[in-house]
Amino acid sequence: MVQLSLSRKLAILSDAAKYDASCASSGTVKRDSSRTGGIGSTEGSGICHSYAPDGRCISLLKVLLTNFCVYDCIYCVNRSSSNVQRARFSVEEVVKLTLDFYKRNYIEGLFLSSGIIRSPDYTMEEMVRVARTLRETHKFGGYIHLKVIPNAAPELLAEAGLWADRLSTNIELPTDVSLEALAPEKKPSAIRTAMAHIEGKREESRPDGKVAGKRKPTKLAPAGQSTQMIIGADRADDAVILRRSASLYSGYGLKRVYYSAFSPIPDSSSRLPLAPPPLMREHRLYQADWLMRFYGFGVEEIVSGGTDGLLDLKVDPKLAWALGNRGTFPMDVNRAPREMLLRVPGLGVRVVDRIVAARRHHRLTLADVAAMAGSIGKVRPFIEAADWTPGGLTDDAGLRAKMVSNQLELF
Numbered sequence: 001m002v003q004l005s006l007s008r009k010l011a012i013l014s015d016a017a018k019y020d021a022s023c024a025s026s027g028t029v030k031r032d033s034s035r036t037g038g039i040g041s042t043e044g045s046g047i048c049h050s051y052a053p054d055g056r057c058i059s060l061l062k063v064l065l066t067n068f069c070v071y072d073c074i075y076c077v078n079r080s081s082s083n084v085q086r087a088r089f090s091v092e093e094v095v096k097l098t099l100d101f102y103k104r105n106y107i108e109g110l111f112l113s114s115g116i117i118r119s120p121d122y123t124m125e126e127m128v129r130v131a132r133t134l135r136e137t138h139k140f141g142g143y144i145h146l147k148v149i150p151n152a153a154p155e156l157l158a159e160a161g162l163w164a165d166r167l168s169t170n171i172e173l174p175t176d177v178s179l180e181a182l183a184p185e186k187k188p189s190a191i192r193t194a195m196a197h198i199e200g201k202r203e204e205s206r207p208d209g210k211v212a213g214k215r216k217p218t219k220l221a222p223a224g225q226s227t228q229m230i231i232g233a234d235r236a237d238d239a240v241i242l243r244r245s246a247s248l249y250s251g252y253g254l255k256r257v258y259y260s261a262f263s264p265i266p267d268s269s270s271r272l273p274l275a276p277p278p279l280m281r282e283h284r285l286y287q288a289d290w291l292m293r294f295y296g297f298g299v300e301e302i303v304s305g306g307t308d309g310l311l312d313l314k315v316d317p318k319l320a321w322a323l324g325n326r327g328t329f330p331m332d333v334n335r336a337p338r339e340m341l342l343r344v345p346g347l348g349v350r351v352v353d354r355i356v357a358a359r360r361h362h363r364l365t366l367a368d369v370a371a372m373a374g375s376i377g378k379v380r381p382f383i384e385a386a387d388w389t390p391g392g393l394t395d396d397a398g399l400r401a402k403m404v405s406n407q408l409e410l411f
């Protein structure tokens with residue numbers, strides 16, 4: 001076998017990792033070198049740029065341990081039948097790269113995934129060894145995100161959670177039927193079992209008590225677990241996708257579901273589409289996901305705003321819902337409960353909280369809302385203020401067309 005240089009391996013294995021979207025480093029505990037006695041901190045920001053839900057940009061060394069894989073998932077460029085150049089890092093090489101990049105301030109942490117070498121247990125053990133060596137030997141205090149290999153032994157998953165800030169087990173596809181058709185060696189039940197096991201262990205590790213009114217973070221994988229779903233590789237519509245996400249959030253306490261638009265790969269199977277889905281579809285799914293997590297929307301309310309199970313690509317899902325439920329509006333910004341103000345197009349969570357705080361002191365005018373929201377065009381048809389009522393604008397039959405031509409983004 002040809003010996004590859006470390007930099008060549010890095011080029012291959014970082015490129016191969018680009019298909020995984022699930023690496024935002026939000027929500028972990030504070031850890032810094034003054035406490036670990038080594039290097040690294042999970043605070044601040046840091047070769048893969050990801051955006052946390054709060055908008056913070058973070059950088060991670062995002063690599064695969066190897067792009068060899070004994071499985072043959074047909075949507076994956078690293079499948080066993082693929083003709084790509086293969087490479088493999090040793091555990092020590094990943095540790096060295098992480099430390100070197102960290103010291104040069106290139107990164108804030110490590111996102112490590114892998115193709116399946118020999119068996120799930122063997123692969124997970126190697127990944128755990130990377131994290132353990134960083135934490136125990138080098139007292140590394142930076143962020144670590146490990147990809148979970150389903151079917152690996154429960155003890156390995158628990159140990160992974162001991163060293164990693166976040167664990168993620170990819171659900172891969174929106175339905176079990178699609179997964180069985182496109183990834184025959186992967187078992188949907190094994191993926192769910194891994195998620196359930198991790199969640200159970202995380203909860204067992206949670207200290208009693210609260211901090212600032214919130215439950216204390218778990219000791220295992222304190223930044224929680226996430227997953228990734230590939231969009232557009234199968235026929236699942238947005239309603240199916242979002243219902244799957246809702247069940248993952250409620251069933252396994254997931255922190256995030258990442259949506260990754262399918263991108264065509266070389267020499268792909270005729271069972272895969274030739275073209276990727278519109279990028280706007282992925283964007284709309286993320287917006288819908290936010291509505292479920294932060295805006296109090298139920299999945300059925302969101303999908304009812306689309307057509308034939310697909311979200312409207314021309315308007316964001318919150319506006320689609322408002323246009324389909326005009327009888328709920330206009331909402332009086334001086335009286336409406338917070339949860340109803342969250343349903344007004346153009347008002348994000350922070351703006352709603354500012355409105356609720358400000359109206360305790362004086363009745364808010366349209367200009368007050370405009371000053372807090374930054375722009376008022378999208379909001380105006382759906383609210384009343386001290387000096388504003390939209391009249392017939394809310395029920396205007398041409399409102400959707402006006403909003404489309406003047407579309408302002410939701411968040």
Ligand code: SF4
Binds near residue numbers: 071080116
């Ligand atoms: S197990 Fe992962 S790396 Fe291997 S073929 Fe499937 S998706 Fe690709």
